[in-house]
Amino acid sequence: MTQASEHVTAVPRSTGGVQSVQRALDLVEIVAAGGGQMAIGEIAAGSDIPLPTIHRLLKTLIERGYMRQLPNRRYALGYRLVPLGIAAGATVGANAQSVLAGLVDQLGESANLAVLSGDHAEYVAQVPSRHSMRMFTEVGRRVELHCTGVGKALLAQLDSAQVQAIVRRVGMPAYTPHTITDEVALGASLAAVRERGFSIDQEEQELGVRCVAVPIPTGTASWMAISVSGPLGRMTDEVVDRAVPLLRQAAATLAADLTGSLNSNR
Template sequence: MPRPENGAPRAGGVQSLHRALDLVEVVAGPGGHQTRGEIATVAGLPLPTTHRLLRTLVDRGYMRQMPNRRYALGFRLVPLGAAAMTMVGTDTEVVLAGLVDALGETANLAVLSGSHAEYVAQVPSRHTMRTFTEVGRQVDLHSTGVGKALLGQLADGRAREIVRRVGLHQQTEHTLVTEEALLADLALVRSRGYALDEQEQEAGVRCVAVPLGPEPMSWMAVSVSGPVTRMTDELVERAVPLLQQAGRQLTSRMLSSD
């Protein structure tokens, strides 16, 4: 079966739907407009299957075939994307940009999406060497700052149930790969009010994250991330109160826009 970006196997679901969405993500990725054969190769699917799925997506407006027979994203996705963005508030990037101005590193907003964390907004650092994550990308909960901040809002039993759906995949030598280690780390998250990714998702990258809250916004988390050479303990100490303030601002703005 196809695998998401983090390399973990699909956690069940309808295979044909997974495949159709894989095609959308392939066409949305680097390279722009692509031929049917190129799409099939990247997605790892047989050409006849790719053809059938593309025709269905074209019929529904989620994909379009250009005069040169290459495929591009369809305009039916535009209103869906706009509707999704209303969930994170119109001023989200302003708040994230404030974190970038104050700390110099990339700021992110993520939500709990099934058994993963999903990035829904980002303002990148202005440094040449910086972290970057595509909006819409899903990542493991157990190996990311935002993921552990989100898990920390749940009881241990519920957190264990969620991570067992996909497993504790080892991304780097620093990844927590046992439930005991993860639950111990989540206890720290709850006691100190923030989560750390100590090169657990990607070697050389450190992240600090806090959950938005209280309810009903505890399913979201805000973070800053960057190279370990710049994400020092001193910067993390400065970042935590700023992240908490940003979380309060985001919560207030989202609830007032409902």
């Protein structure tokens, strides 16, 4: 069977910021997506950056340790990225993967952890279902807030002015006939999320996919949400009813873990 993907629509690149920084990060991401090492021609084929510029950017990345040039002239990710990844991973809690794995064991569907990243939700951890047909989300992928389970759980933690500002910056594109594309309707949906304590993505981002998510009460500016997602045929009302208390328990565990990590680092 083919493997389904949860919320895989790519987020357009920002046209703002510093172009040279964006291009350098593009090269790092291209090499990472290519398995961690690539030839210069492969890197060039994966980008729209002129070859002389690629050479200059790679030279700078090598000097800083974020890229390496191998004896066979291929380029590989540098080891300077390792401590950065460890430090970034620590911000989502040391036990995040085990908590997500526990949800998969109990519910049979993929479990995801996401944070608010600018005007989008970004997946920072996932444990996939063991079904051959399952939802798979690439860690690091950013998705829309208005039409995903984790996105609405994140938006529900913000006040109305913050939600309105985000929506007006990025819009509310329709991905399926079920996507909320109206600010008033989104406001009503978020009010319901705040009242019941969880959000539902009912084929709003991708047809045939259902997701239930809850916010993680971190008590900090790091807004987070945890979710379980799967094909509509398996994510029945009964599964959702079972998932909600388990997600709340998982969210409380992660919140306590993050609070303990913050306190120990002070």
